[in-house]
Every structure is written in C-alpha cells, then in structure tokens.
Amino acid sequence: MVNKFLIAIAAVIAVMAALVLAPGFNSNRQQSATTDQTPQLSLEYSRQQLARTESGSLAAAAAEVLTVENDGSATYTKVGGQLDGRKFTVSEEEMKLLRARILGTGFMQIPETDYSQQEGLANFTKYTLKLQAGGDLKTISWVNPGAHAGTIPPIITNVGELLDSIISRHV
Numbered sequence: 389m390v391n392k393f394l395i396a397i398a399a400v401i402a403v404m405a406a407l408v409l410a411p412g413f414n415s416n417r418q419q420s421a422t423t424d425q426t427p428q429l430s431l432e433y434s435r436q437q438l439a440r441t442e443s444g445s446l447a448a449a450a451a452e453v454l455t456v457e458n459d460g461s462a463t464y465t466k467v468g469g470q471l472d473g474r475k476f477t478v479s480e481e482e483m484k485l486l487r488a489r490i491l492g493t494g495f496m497q498i499p500e501t502d503y504s505q506q507e508g509l510a511n512f513t514k515y516t517l518k519l520q521a522g523g524d525l526k527t528i529s530w531v532n533p534g535a536h537a538g539t540i541p542p543i544i545t546n547v548g549e550l551l552d553s554i555i556s557r558h559v
Contacts, residue, residue, distance in 0.1 A: 427491050430457050432518040433551045440510045454555055464559050476558045489547050503530035506537045515548050
C-alpha cells in the first residue's frame with residue numbers, strides 16, 4: 389500500500405513538472421520560429437543634390453549612399469569632393485520600423501516608378517531606393533515633393549524620411 393502511495397505521489401509530481409515546463413518549452417519554440425520567419429530585407433538608398441550647370445545639364449553637387457543589410461549592418465558613404473564611408477549598426481527597433489513601412493504597408497506592390505522633376509528646375513534632390521525583400525527586387529526613384537509636377541505617394545516619402553532620420557542619427 390505504501391509503494392502504491394509513493395508511486396501515485398511521484399506520478400503527480402512528474403505530471404506537475406511536465407505542466408510547468410511545457411509552456412516554457414512551447415513559448416521558446418514559438419519565439420524561435422517567429423525569429424526565423426522575420427522577412428528578409430536589404431536596401432540601398434541614395435540622395436543626390438542636383439544642380440543645373442551653365443551649359444544646362446544636371447550635375448550632382450553631392451551624393452550620399454546608405455546600404456542596410458538584413459542583419460542591421462549599414463554603410464554610409466558621402467561623395468562630394470572627398471569620399472567618407474562610415475559603418476554602423478541600425479538598431480533592431482529601426483529595422484522593425486523599416487520592415488513595417490516597406491513590407492507591412494503594400495510598398496512592395498507599388499510599380500517600379502520614376503517620379504521625375506519638373507522641366508527647368510535649377511536645384512533639387514533626387515532619391516533612389518533599391519530594395520531586396522525576400523526574393524523580390526524593386527527600384528523606385530523620386531525627387532523632393534516641390535520638384536515634382538504631380539503627387540508623390542506618401543508611402544514612398546515616408547520610407548525616405550525614415551531612412552533620412554537613420555542617416556542623421558548615425559552619421
């Protein structure tokens with residue numbers, strides 16, 4: 389009778405231990421599955437300050453390029469008389485914002501487009517964003533809103549503003 393009682397207590401303890409450990413095991417497994425399913429995203433963002441020369445052609449007065457890899461590693465290069473390259477890491481929060489604005493808003497469904505400048509402008513900024521998200525590649529070019537004859541969709545300018553803020557925080 390004592391043996392049956394001890395076996396019953398041991399079984400209850402084993403079941404309780406299994407119940408305590410099982411939720412932790414499942415949440416860790418769920419967490420790692422979520423991490424593995426993070427959408428892949430890498431990009432190259434360039435800004436060019438363009439000015440019209442005396443001959444009437446456009447020339448870049450300054451150019452900047454930001455590349456961001458999926459792991460958050462980034463390189464910023466500024467060309468304008470001298471080459472200045474800086475490496476830094478984009479925070480996890482900034483990467484989440486980038487993924488949300490690019491992958492969570494329908495941005496990747498926008499047709500590849502070039503929102504070009506109005507004719508005759510002397511000075512303006514041209515932006516180019518080259519994205520690789522999963523297996524999709526996309527390139528979108530636009531100019532500052534005052535230099536375009538129409539409307540540039542806010543979904544595009546919002547991504548540009550986020551990338552500009554990343555540059556200003558890290559450089």
